[in-house]
Amino acid sequence: MNDFLVIGGGIAGTSAAARLAQLGKTLLLEREPALGYHASGRSAALFEANYGLDSTVALSKASADFHTNAHGGFLSPRGLMLVGKSEDAAAFEAACIDLNMDPIPLARAFDMVPILNPDVIGFAAYHDEAYDVDTDREIQVFASIVRDNGGAVITGQDVTAIRRTQSGWSVTSNGTDHEARTLVNAAGAWVDVIARMAGIKPLGFTPLRRSMARLPAPGGHDVSKWPMIIGAHEDWYAKPDAGKFLVSPADEDLQDPYDAWADDMVLAEGLARYEEYVTEPVTRLEGSWAGLRTFAPDRNLVIGPASDDPAFLWFAGQGGYGFQTAPAASQLLADIVSGAPSELDETTRAALDPHRFA
Structure with missing residues (x-):
């Protein structure tokens, strides 16, 4: 027993x-x-x-x-950056409050992540208190x-x-x-x-699908020191991973419990939102997957x-x-x-x- x-x-x-x-x-x-x-x-x-x-x-x-x-710890430094367009002032401010983040000069953001588009990005915030697990x-x-x-x-x-x-x-x-x-x-x-x-x-409980695309490192950059990046509206995020770049459309589509897979259209729409913020277009996917995030x-x-x-x-x-x-x-x-x-x-x-x- x-x-x-x-x-x-x-x-x-x-x-x-x-x-x-x-x-x-x-x-x-x-x-x-x-x-x-x-x-x-x-x-x-x-x-x-x-x-x-x-x-x-x-x-x-x-x-x-x-x-x-x-057990020796499970974390390694990553950092988190929040970015918003010039017209995203209200959403950006609210996200800064939610995430306890401070705005940073745009020049610093472009230095940290050189693919950010200076013609689009109007706001950026950053903090160190985010870690890979x-x-x-x-x-x-x-x-x-x-x-x-x-x-x-x-x-x-x-x-x-x-x-x-x-x-x-x-x-x-x-x-x-x-x-x-x-x-x-x-x-x-x-x-x-x-x-x-x-x-x-x-x-x-509601299982909600969350999709992810794995991309080659944008522009051939070394992305290992880049932070995780999230849009002010939380409708996409990106994160370095083993020399590659992960991008998620931050989808939350209701699903029955099953072994989830990414929806191509959802991925395409999310990648298009991500591309609006960067100078390097998405030209190739190396893989994609999805998981179910289950909420009460x-x-x-x-x-x-x-x-x-x-x-x-x-x-x-x-x-x-x-x-x-x-x-x-x-x-x-x-x-x-x-x-x-x-x-x-x-x-x-x-x-x-x-x-x-x-």
């Missing part, structure tokens, strides 16, 4: 399992052949603690020390913590049935029944599917026991903030289970509590 059975092997499931494995015997089941296959494996991999709703910002700030120092290593570290504490992480497991028992739960995957006292739903875009399978009322109805994460069964734990709705919130979010889940006091304030905890949907 396991104490905890976690469904989902992305950053949500692996971080939750790592925390819970220190409280009891833990089993993690992942449907795909590898961990971090879906949204976690298609992340922009940026830690920017000022981005998101208040509860998300609180989780991100509480996660900063772990990202920076635990070593996402794969973080997932693997969390998985190793599970194993080091006597738990198991099993991939390639298709959950086909979930049954409530007198002692907890029986979960069937690949024809084998796994028993656990507590079930943790960290299944990403499939969290409502898992809830229905377990007889728990779904909360109305109010866009706050959902962490804690279901209102209809306290032995069913929600750990869901990470949206695009899974990596940057994972250390603190998973610690909150463990604190709820163990009854330990949380470092998060009461307002934040209430915003994350599943009972807000009861």
